[in-house]
Each structure stands twice: as structure tokens, then as C-alpha cells.
Amino acid sequence: MGCCVGEKHNNWCEEYGIVYIDAEGKEYCIFHAPADCKFVKFYDERKGGEKPALMDAEQFNGMVFERIDAVIEAGVDEERDKFDFSNWNPRCNFSGTIFPYSISFNEYDGQNDKYLPPINFISSQFSGDADFRSSQFSKNAYFISSQFSGDADFSSSQFSGDADFRSSQFSKNAYFISSQFSGDADFSSSQFSGDADFRSSQFSKNAYFISSQFSGDADFRSSQFSKNAYFISSQFSGDADFRSSQFSKNAYFISSQFSGDADFRSSQFSGDADFRSSQFSKNAYFISSQFSGDADFSSSQFSGDADFRSSQFSKNAYFISSQFSGDADFRSSQFSKNAYFISSQFSGDADFRSSQFSGDADFRSSQFSKNADFNNAEIQKQAKFTDVKFVKSSFDQMEFKGPVYFDNSIFEKEASFRNAIFHEYSNFEQTKFNNSVSFRHALFKEWSYFRNVEFNGETSFAGAISKETIVVENVDLSNFYFAETNIESFKFTECTWPRKENGRRTIADEISPRESSKGLSFTKLEEIYRRLKKVARENNDEMQASTWHYNEKEMLRKKMREENGPGIIEKLGTKTCELLPCNIEIAKTKLSKLIETSEQKRTPFLRFINTTYWIVSGYGEEPLRAGIWLLILIFGAMILACFGPDSNPPSDFITKWMWYMPLIKVNLSADGLHYLLKGLSVTLITLQAALFGFALRNKLRR
Template sequence: ACFNYATFEGETQFINTFFKVRANFQNATFENNACNTFFDSANFDGYTEFYYAKFKCDSYFRNATFNDQAFFGGATFNGRSDFGEATFKKGAHFGINSFLNNANFFMSKFEKSQIFSGELFKQEVDFSNIQCPENIRFEGVNLSEATFTDTDLRKIEFVNCTWKRYITWQLIWLWTKCLSFPLKWIWCKLVRISLNIKSIKLINIIFNLDILINYFGRDALYEDGLLDFRKYQINIDKERKKTRDKKIISQYRLLKEQAISKHDQQSVSKWHYAEKDLERKDNNWFFRIVNVSTLYWLSSGYGERPVRAGIFLGFLIIIFSFFLESAGLKPLNCGIPKISLFNNIILTVLQNAIYYKEPDYVPVGLLGKWIILLIKTIIPLQFTLLAFAVRNKFRR
């Protein structure tokens, strides 16, 4: 069948059509936006060619079977395209900028190795529950709006793909709130002026949103961020959300296993962080706050964020310095001058943190001794988390 350069202006139906030999639709145009193109349950027995075809309407290939190679190079789908439950027995080839609208490959079956490369998808694409006995490779593809629910991601290879960036706004809020007080205190100690805490409004600093998301955000599957956003917009059943979260967590775990098998340590770090982050958020607000995983996230990003671990270590040193000064310190020996500088307080904290035999200053009362005990416990632990995060960073 040859339809080279043909123009279909009305509704086009090839439902249940059997193309016994080569089907050629090169440079064909399916024109009318008000009418659709149907290839549902069509059987393409020979080569199928849609080179540079233009689908200006919605196109449906549901349950279609491509027994030989299917070529869609240069084809443009302006409307929605549906390849749900289609079978590609010898692979399909799609060109750059093919899908300008939503695309659906739900329950499609790819019996041979398949490569998706280039900027294929401009909007949502559904690869849920696809079957792939052999590997599928996505190379340089924008997957920021791609869904892979119930698909075995261990059989899919992702190379230089673009994922949705998910921003944890709680992290920004916590840092701005937590840092406002110690910054005020340091400012007052060093500059020796009183400062109203309300004048420090870090939350009002104008950030470049793209830089903020790239720095603080994480790569995520499309359904992860979408679900988190929608739960604030509509009433989602809690059990349904928990079930969906478990599926997404399982997908992250599969992505991590696939990255481990490929020795892609950078992706291992990325998907490990995403898995742990969603597990933490799966708890309600109370258990999320008291959960150990929240401290693990805040202090080192699950062992994957060395910069965060270093900042948190410095934050602890400053806080404990403030507590020690409030509790009171005295010189260990008569020859040591009385404590007067902020540097001496920090030095005392560090000396206790590394179990220095005889610190220059000791606490005056029982409260100070309890603070020293916390310093000797918490700061070495945080330093260990920092070392662990640095190790993961350079190993990967």
C-alpha cells in the first residue's frame, strides 16, 4: 500500500486493516484537526514507513501490530497519539520532535531492542506497564513528563536523559528559619550592636528559581512530583496515595538497581536520594518530624549531600557555642585568661568534640556538663556523616 504525499482531509479509518506487504505513508498529511486518524488493531506485516508524515489531528494505533520494522523518522504528531497495547516485533524508529502533544504507550510490547533518542516528547508520555523482553534505551530524551508506573525499569537504560526536578521547599524553609537566630547572635557578638531578629528575613531574599531548583532539588519521576502537588489541590484518599507512593518507591529502587548493574554511581546516588526522600514523606507530619530519617535528610541528605553535611556541622558548632556561653565557662588553670572572645568558645567546643585531654575552659555548673556530653556525642557523629557524604561524592 502506497500513500506517499497523500493528504487525508477528513476522518481517516484503517481499523482492523491488514497490510500484507510494505505500508508506505511517507510525507503523508492527516490534515483536519477536527477529525481523527484511526489505525486501531491494524496489522502491518511488512515494512511500515511514516517518514515525515504529519499528524495534525489525534492519531490512534491502539492494539496495532507491527510485524516488521516501523519507521516514524521525521514524523510529527501535533495531536495526541495513542500506541496503547501496540506490539512492535522488530522495533520502531521515531525522529526528533515527533510528539508535540500527549503520547501514550500504555501496555505496549517491544519484542526487540528499542532506542528512543533525541528530543522526542514535548508533553506527557505514558510508558506504564510496557513489556520489553529485551532492553530499551532512552538516549538524550526529555523524560520530565514521562510515566513508568508498573514497568520493569531494570530492562531500560537511561543515558543523558532529562528528568523532572523536584524541589523540597521544606528544606529552604528550615534553613532560613534555623539560620536566622545564629546569624543574629554572631552579628551581635562580632559587630557589638543590637539587632532585631525580625530584620533578618532570609525568606525574602530574591532567588533565581531555576538556580534554586537545580541546587536544592532532586531528579524525580513525573508521577512523584505530580502526586505531591495534587494532594494539596484535591482530596486524595490516603490509602490510595500510600499505595501509589509504594509503587513510585519501588520504581526508584529498580532504577537504583539498574544503575548499580551499569556501574553508574552518579545515578545510584540520585535514585537512592529520591527513594529515601519519598519514603520519609510517606509518613504523616508528626512522624515525619520525629522520624530519624528526617534528621538523616536534614544533616547530610541521606549521605549524598556533602555541602549540606558541612553546613549542618558548622550550624551545630555555632549552636553549642551559644549554649556553652549561656551555661558559663571558667578557665581550667589560673594562667588562662577569662573567656571573652567568641573564638575561645568555638575552640572549647572543638576541643571537647575531638576529646582533647585538657580543654582550656570547663563548664561552671551541671548544665554545662550536659552540654559537653552532647557535644562529644553529636558533633563527632555529624563529622562522620560529612566524611561519609564526601566519600560517596568522590567515589561517584
């Protein structure tokens, strides 16, 4: 019949006799017999009896070497050794062989014409160590579905043809240190139970590790992949070390799993690097790596820290829908083309300090759960942060050289844009700043839009400069502080301003307690209101101009009172109030608000004029108040009419009253005192009428 195993492998062993028949009647040659049944002479399990001695290691390995040497001595036979993918039967065929002992092939190192011819180890079992160090495989070497129970050492081996280790099992350590693969190297679906060491190996053609499993550490340091490298769906249970590796073509790590640390420091990817849907359970190191082609980490998961410091991305970098559970470090990285971080999630700190984006930087719909640090970074083209959620973020000294989009983004905690430079259009429409935000000393070279923005924390543009206009539209400015702000750069449209208890519109700087760090002196507040008035007039917003004019004068009045104390009028009013039959404290409070006056080094006359101007017309902004005072003066002249002047014949009361009115000529004889009172009445009524007309004009114009 022949060997039952050899029948499955082209009966390459038919020239060897049967040495063992099992209880079921299956026959085995010396190469395919089980390890414990490789007898020195024939034995039939069915007949029983004493079993012969087992063939020792020297005898069995000698038969292997004898078969190899015979092929070498016979010379090249390309027709016989021609590769047939479906049914390859070279002269040096060991498919299905069980190697019961450790065996060394390192004598076939190419010296003295000692080399391994085209060889087939498909489905072979190496029970001991397999030593192929420095071996030279002149053609194809097939180890498909082979099992290595001991260490497998292929260090410094040279594979001139294809090396096929598909579905092989390495129960202990596998060494391929400094090995050279001139043809395709295929380790797809292989299992490495121990460490897999491929340090300094060279893969001249494609390298396949598809669905391979590395239970121990996988070491590919300084390896060179001249063609494509396929690690699709591979599993690295231990550490995966690819430091200083070179991938000359495309590298595919799609859906790979790295349970230990993944170290690609200083690696070079000359083609595309595809890590889509990969999982990094621990730390991933890509420090100083170079990606000359596209780098795609879309949908990848980084459970530990992801370190891309000083990495270079020469083409597009894709991190779409990636998840960073630990810290993500991209400090000093360079993105020469577009960088896509769309819908990415950063659960730890995200560090992009000093990074350079030569193309677009797209972070739309991303989430930063901790610190997002872009200090000193630079984006040459569009910066897209639309619909992004930040917790704490910093963009200090960052340069946005293209358009900037932060629309619909949310900043939960502090946000800082100190000394940032916006070279092009910037859009913050419908952005929410739920905590403080600072644009201190920022530079806006083009238009900036803050439409429907929510400033829920302290907001400062102190020292910010804009060559164009910063449009603030439909925004609640209750937390917007104007101290040291270049107000002339702003345009406020349909904004909601904070109000004081009396309903007067104001700014957050005035509401803050003056003894606090944010409190300002009345002098600075006066200046802010003066500049706000200027901006409002330039924008033809007369209503706002009226408000800021009133507040400007109000700050002047309060400053004068603070520096010199209450004036004579206020003191007199307070004394009068104490004699009135009313709620004295309320009356004193109202009166003190009404007539606080005086300014340092100013004359009592100027203090009196300033106070009077406020009382009788609200600084020319309240026609109702001016009108009431005008009526008081007109009807107050009735009191003077009751006391003269007398006339002959006696005139009626109305005539006497009209005598004290301006622009009305009434002939009455009067003495000097009455002419003095008439002059005073005419002057006061005329001045008040002018103030009323001025206030009414301002009201109607606005």
C-alpha cells in the same frame, strides 16, 4: 466519380449507385448520404426541384441486413477478410455509414448460422438506438470513431475477435452486460455521455479504456479481466462500480479521475494494481479487496473517505506521497509484504486498528492531521515512523515485532502506547511529545532509546516492563511521572530534573499538588526516591544517588510530620521565635522547614534522631552543614571552659577549653558535674566529627 465518403473507406460502396449530390457537387451513396438525404431515388441539390421521399427504416435496415446475409451465404473468405490495421476492407464493410433509424442486429445470435462476420463500422453514425443484444461477432469488430446518438446495447454479445471502439461516442446509455470479449477490447478515448454498463462482462484478453470518459455511472460489477486492464487517464464523472470484479493480470488506473464514488469492494487483483496519481473526488471503497500483486497508490489523492477495511495485500503496497483528505480506514487489513506510506498526508482520521503488517511498515515523513489509530495492530518487521507528524495518536495493545523507529517525530496532542509490546530495538531519539504520552503497561523486550526527547506534557510509564534497559538521555524530565513505574528498567543519563524553589532536584510527582489526581503520598514518593537511588548506584552515578538519598529521607521526615504533627523541638522553636526581635513569620517558616519531625507509632527518641540527623549533616550528604555544626560544638565548649573546672595552680583558659575536647589529655581536678559536661561535649564533638567525615567522604566520592 463515386461516393465522396466511400473514397475515404476503400470505395466499398462503389457497387451502390449515387442517390444524392449536394450543392457543392459531392456525391453520396445510400449508406453515406446524410440522414435527411437518403432518398428512394436520385436527387441533385444543384438542380433543385421537389425532393423525393426518404427511404424508411425497413428499407434502409433491410439493405444492411441484405449485405450481411450475402457475406454469410458466400462463406468464409479468410484472404478477403484478412485484417489489415492500416487499410482494412472486409467484405462486410460499413465504415462511414450513417444509420438514420434505430436498428437491431440481435437476430445474428449464432443460431441457424446467423452470425456477424468480420465487420467494419469505423466512423459510422447510429442516429437511433443500436441493438446488438446477444449478437455474435465471429471475428474482428471495428467501431473506431463511431457515434451512437441513441442507446447502444451489446448485452450478452460475444466478440470472438478483437472489439475496437476507440474514440467512439456514446451519447446515451451503453450496455455491455454479460458481454464476452475473446480478443482485445479497446475503448480508448471513447466518450460515454450516459451510463456505461459492463456488468458481468468477460474480457479474455487485454481491455483498453485509456483516456476514456465516463460522464454517467460506469458499472463493471462482477466483470472478469483475464489479461491486462488499462484504464490509464480515464475519467469517471459519475460513480464507478467495480464491486466483485476480477483482474487476473495487471490493472492499470494510472492518472485516472473518479469524480463520483469509486467502489472496488470485494474485487480481486491477481496481478499488479496500479493506481498511481489517481484522483478520487468522493469516497473510494476497497473493502475486502484482494491484491495478489503489488498495489500502487503512490501520489494518489483521496478527497473523500478511503475505505480499505479487511483488504488483503499479498505483495508490496505503495501509498507513497498519497493524500487522504477524508478518513482513511485500513481496519483489519493484511499487508503480507512491505507497506509504504512514505510522505503520505492524512487530513482526516487514519484507522489502522487490528491491521497486520507481515513486512515493513514505512510511514516516514507522513503527516496525520487528526486521529491516528493503530490499536491492536501488528507489525512483523520494521516499523518506520521517522519524521512523522501526529496530532492525536493511539498505539494501544499494538505489537511491534521488529525494530521500531519514531526518531524526529512530533506528537502534537495525546499519544498513547498502553499495553503495546516492543519485541525488538525501539528508537525515539529527538521525538517531541507536545502533549501527554502514556506507555502504561507497555512491554519492552529489547533496548529502547529516548535520547534528546521532549516531553512537554504529562509522561507516564506506569506499569511498563522492560527485559532490557530503557535509556533516557539528555531529556528534560519536568513532566515525567514515576508513579507505578518500574524504575529499575531505566537508565537516566545527563537528564534535566525539575527543581523546587530551594534549588533541590526533584520529580514531577512531588511537585504536583497532593490533592490533585497526580499527587502522591509521602510514602509513595519515599519509595520512588529509594528506587531511583538504587538505579543511580547501579549505574555508578553517585551524584544522582546522593540527590535521591536526600529526597528519600526528606519524604520520610515530611511523612512523619504529616501523620503526627510537629514535634517538641518544633514547638519549642516556634515559641522561641516569637520572643526574638526579628520577622516572626519568616523565622517561623524557616524553623518549621528545618525541624519537621515524627512518624506514626515511632518513639519520640527516633523522631528526635531523624530530625537531628537532617539538621546536623543533611542526612550525611552536606559536609558544609556538618562542618559548621562541628565548629559550633568545638567553639561552644568555650562556654563550658568559662565555668570551670578550677585547677591548682589555676590553668589558663585554653587548657580548660582543651579539657572538653576528645583525644586531648589534660589533667585537671573537677567535680562530678564538670565530668558530666566533659563527657557530653566529647561525645557530641566525636559524633559530629564522624558525621562530617561521612558527609565529606560521600561528597568526594561523587
